[in-house]
Amino acid sequence: MQVFPVTLPSGVRYWTVLDESMAMVPAADEYLRHLRFGRDAAELTTRTYASGICLYLRWCQRTGRAWQSAAGFIGLFMTWLQHAPTTATQAEWDPRGSEVRVGPGVEPARGARRVNVVLSAVRGFLLHAASYGEVPQEVLAQLYEVADARDLPIEARGIDARFRLRARHRMREAKPDIDRATNEEIVALFQACRSARDRLIIGLMARVGLRRGQLTGLRREDIHFLPDSTTLGCRVPGSHLHVVRRDNVNGAWSKSRPSRCLPADFLVVQAHDQYVLERAACPQAEDSDFVLVNLFRQPLGAPMPPDAINRLVTDLSRRAGLDRHLHPHMLRHAFGSNLGDAGAALDEIQELMGHASPTSSEPYLHPDAQRLRAAIDRVPSPRLLGEG
Ligand SMILES: [Zn+2]
Known part of the structure; x- marks a missing residue:
């Protein structure tokens, strides 16, 4: 046949x-x-x-x-x-003449x-x-x-x-494995960065979970890296940024999806502080609303295109001497996996990753034995024994 x-x-x-x-x-x-x-x-x-x-x-x-x-x-x-x-x-090459080999290890x-x-x-x-x-x-x-x-x-x-x-007959298909960057790889990328801007980019992907398009679409007004942003007209407490879907061609605001607010940690805020100084040294960038702009290549001050993020991560992987070339999305996967490992609940992962459905967030939940034990220990014991 x-x-x-x-x-x-x-x-x-x-x-x-x-x-x-x-x-x-x-x-x-x-x-x-x-x-x-x-x-x-x-x-x-x-x-x-x-x-x-x-x-x-x-x-x-x-x-x-x-x-x-x-x-x-x-x-x-x-x-x-x-x-x-x-x-x-x-x-034909099987000497036993049987073509089915079943057993452990096969x-x-x-x-x-x-x-x-x-x-x-x-x-x-x-x-x-x-x-x-x-x-x-x-x-x-x-x-x-x-x-x-x-x-x-x-x-x-x-x-x-x-x-x-x-x-009637159907095999259960395995969930796709998440191809994440390891924490060691992320540290190596940080260390290979030659500018505050590049450290901020890695931080926004690996510690805030931004997608490539969200990263390059960030505007200066979206960054609220202050303990209190009420003077900016925002009531969200703590350092955070807003992910707003915009139509980048005509600048109109998209109402198709509400904007999300993502907390930023100390490392990201610090990288941003340093970047603000670096960016201020480039006069061509002064009038741009975009956070991430060209500082080292022409046209200076123009918004970084999404492709530039891929090139950066590839260059950094090579400079850091990693065994493989990382992809921007693997940094976001690392963020989701770290949330899961740290015990974040499904709804928290879903909100932070911006998933429309919790099904997309499920692969990041893979509790280890220690977390399962801790979950049991958190449940108060009923006082059934030793009473009476
Ligand atoms: Zn805000």
Whole structure:
């Protein structure tokens, strides 16, 4: 079994499945054509689906099952997918003649995401074959569980569908790992800085959590680095800055999202104090509202473009002799992770990181054993024992 691209006389391409004798597998070809031309799927989608169907047919062949009725064994197919080598060559080279290697220490050949993509392709294939009678209807019950659509909001129920289908087989996909800069890397960047401005930039990303665009969009009026800002017309206590969404082209204020207020710590305030002096030495910067301006390259005094932040972090990574080139976003991730490590609650992380949904903040919560213990210890003990 293998996947193969087919080019039609019109030049349109889709992918199909060929068997050992290089003949098209009719049911698979019928479905892949339907995807490409009936459902207007992209060529790339047909390739992904063809390779998923190809894996299923290969597994059916090796285990002596008819593809039309093997759906009841999808659980076994999932195990096979995780552990069978990803290329035919690997299987041929296995001296034990078995292509599945399962056991402790054996890395899965395919991750959960890949397995789920294959399963979607197989479900689509069998569902389509059932629609023209090649696959018995009861196979669908092995693939899908029927849920009552009355649990759904009215808009989602459809016109007269009282039931909806939910795939039975699905692997839990791991949460994406957060690619953060380590605290050692951040200190090394600070030390590699040659100006107060650059130290402020690193501080605003790694200790306030600003995104690159927010950083370069900061105006002087947004900085309230004072113990008390009431004279500036702001009642927020302590040193803080405002993140305001503006349309930078015409200077209009965007009302689509309320501005946020972020506290700044001593290190950031200190870096800013030093930067104010550095910036004042550049006369071209005097009239600019932007906080971060060109001080060392032309046009002097012009707002720093967002790309300049990437270049700075790359240069600093190299100058600091780091093993890898950091990306501005990794400093923001470090901020979020440090908040989580310091025991910040989900709503605090969400607010400080400016996430619209708490789901985005969840990856930063990874309590270690010590924090779990401390959480238990904070709960007052009921006075049940030793009384009476
Ligand atoms: Zn303020």
